[in-house]
Structures are given as structure tokens and as C-alpha cells.
Amino acid sequence: MNIALVTGASSGFGQAICRKLIADGYKVIGAARRSDKLQKLADQLGDNFLPLTFDVTKKDAVETILLQLPKEFQPIDILINNAGLALGLEPAYEANYNDWETMIQTNIIGLIHLTHQILPSMVERNYGYIINLGSVAGTYAYKGGNVYGASKAFVKQFSANLRTDLLGKRIRVTNIEPGLCGGTEFSNIRFHGNDEQAATVYKDVDYVTPEDIANTVSWLVNTPNHFNVNSIEIMPVAQASAGLSVCKQV
Template sequence: MNIVLVTGASSGFGQAICRKLIADGYKVIGAARRLDKLQKLAQELGANFLPLTLDVSKKDSVETILLQLPKEFQPIDILINNAGLALGLEPAYEADYNDWQTMIETNVIGLVHLTHQILPGMVERNSGYIINLGSVAGTYPYKGGNVYGASKAFVKQFSANLRTDLLGKKIRVTNIEPGLCGGTEFSNVRFHGNAEQAAEVYKDVDFITPEDIANTVSWLVNTPSHFNVNSIEIMPVAQASAGLAVSKGV
């Protein structure tokens, strides 16, 4: 039975991925900062789910906690780097620098550090799968996306470079790049708890759901071991990359 570590497991994509992979027969470590939500999920999912309090942006705690994993939840065969967030939608010249720093610490540094901790074991066993949750924002810029988009562009390029470094090893790497997804806390977090502003983003749009992403992850991990999806970009039919903008009179 393969063991999966899912970060950001207390809500949204992470929670849906945990549910789906448990249903598929995997043992899942669900990692997040909010233990109460993880414990509730553990009651639902049973003995094959291990709740793990973890803030990926805290370097020392990541190293300590991984060393303390129960034997039955080692080694980690599949790492799903899902933890991430967007904060603010202001233009760069009005953005809060603290928001920028938090996004970089979580979306970039946290993802890199956790990968750095787990990857050597995969290489030693010559087996493993790393799935990163990027975003279409890593490819297509939009107003107010500044550092969030840059952080997801990093995830895209980091994933591609991992594939290059791992050539000759039986380790797979995929970057999932979702577009507009509802049913998560993403926009509530982005707008610092303004539920009305968050709801407006998804009004009258048939958006992607967390279950859509969970089903994508399930498909990926159950493909043959010689099969690697380098990246997969997923948008709702209602969304497309915007055309180039022109500001007249400037």
C-alpha cells in the first residue's frame, strides 16, 4: 500500500485529495496547520489517514516532524505539495509586502524545503512521485497576480527542472495547473476573510471543484509507472487565457 503525504489537507483541494486517495486504497498523511479540521477528517477517513500538524513555512518543524512519523506511515512514496495561498489583489505598487513575503515563504520556500527533505529517500529507493499544485497564474499574468503568479511560475519551472535532474531515476514529477476553482477557501484567504468579495469571484460561473482536482490526482497516481505527465493545465469551460491588453493614450 503506497503512502502519500498531502500538504494543505485541512480544506479545499487537499481535503478532497485525501478523501479520494483513501477511497483508492492509499495510506494518507494529511498535513496542515489546523489540527481541529484534520482530526475531524481523521474521524471520517479512518485508520489509513494520519493527521499531521505542519506549517510548511517553518523549516525546523518540518524536519523534526518528518523524523517522528510512525513506522507504518514510512516511507513516503508520493508527495503532493498542495499547501499554498494568494493574498491580496492590489497592483504591485499598492501591495502589502507582508502578503508578498507570506506567499513566497509558503508557495516557494515551503514547497522546496519539503521536497528537499523527502526526495533523497525516493532516489535511494528509486521509486516515487512528486505532484506539485501550481496554477495557470504561473503562465498567464493578470492584474494583481504579481507575486502569487511569480510564485506559481517558480513551481512550474522547479517541477520541470526536477524532471531533468531525475532523468534515469524511476521518479515521476507532475505540475497541476488549475484555473478558476470554487468550493475552497482560496478567495476568502486572498481577500483576508471578506466572504462577500470572495463570493463575487465565482458568481454565475460553472467553476472547477476540489473534487475535479482530486480526481485528476487519482488518475495521475494510478497511471503506469513508465508514464509521466509533465504538466496538466485545467480550466473551466467558462475561462480562457485573456488576450493582450492595450492602454490607449499612454
């Protein structure tokens, strides 16, 4: 039975991925900051789910916890780097610098540190799968996307470079790049708890759901071992890249 570690497991994509992988017969380690939500999930998912409370930005704590994993949840075969966030939608010249730093610490530093901790074991066993949750924001620029988009562009390029470093080894890497997804706390967090503002993002839109992303992860991990999806971009039918804009002189 393969063992997966999913970060950001307490809600949204992470929770849906945990549910789907458990249903598929995997053992799943669900990691997140909110222990109460993780425990509720553990009560629902049973003995094949191990809740781990940690913040991916706290490097020392992450290392300590990983060293203490029960034997039945070792080794980790699948790492799903899902933890991430967007904060603010202001133009760069009005943005809150602390928001920028938090996005970099979570979306970049946390992701690469966890990868750095787990990848050597995969290489030693010549087996594993790393799935990173990027975003279409890493490809298409939009107003207010500034550091969030840049952090997801990093994830995209980091995933591609991992593939290069792992050439010749039986370790797969995929960057999932979702577009507009509802049913998560993404916009509520971006707008610092302003639920009314967050709701306007999804009004009258048939958006991608966390279950859609979880089903994509399920398909990926169940493809043959010789088969690698380098990246997969997923948008709702209601969304498309809008093309270039021109500002006319007035």
C-alpha cells in the same frame, strides 16, 4: 500499499485529495496548520489516514515531525505539495509587502523544503511521485497577480527542472495548473476574510471543483510507472486566457 503525504490537507484541494486517495486504497498523511479540522477529517477517514499538524514554512518543526513518522506510514511514495495561498489583488505599487513575503514563504520556500526532505529517500529507493499544485497564474499574467503569479511560475519551472535532475530514475513529477476553482477558501484568504468579495469571484460561473482536482490526482498516481505527465492545465469551460491588452493614449 503506497503512502502519500498531502500538504494543505485541512480544506479545499488538499482535503478532497486525501478523501479520494483513501477511497483508492492508499495510506495518506494529511498535513496542515489547523489541527481541529485535521482531526475531524481523521475521524471520518479511519486508520489509513494520519493527521500531522505543521506549518510548511516552519522548517525545523517539519524536519522533526517527519523524523517521528510511525513505521506504518514510512516511506513516503507520493508527495503532493498542495499547501499554498494568494493574498491581495492590488497592483504591485499598492500591495502589502508582508503579503508578498508570506506567499513566497508558503508557495516557494515551504514547497522546496519539503521536497528536499523527502526526495533523497525516493532516489535511494528509485521510486516515487511528486505532484506540485501550481496555477495557470504561473503562465498567464493578470492584474494583481504579481507575486502570486511569480511564485507559481517558480513552481512550474522547479517541477520541470526536477524532471531533468531525475532523468534515468523511476521518479515522476507533475505540475498541476488549475484555473478558476470554487468550493475552497482560496478567495476568502486572498481577500483577508471578506466572504462577500470572495463570493463575487464565483458568481454565475460553473467553476472547477476540489473533487475535479482530486480525481485528476487519482488518475495521475494510477497511470503506469513509465508514464509521466509533465504538466496539466485545467480550466473551467467558462474561463480562457483573454489575450493581450493595449492601453490607448487619452
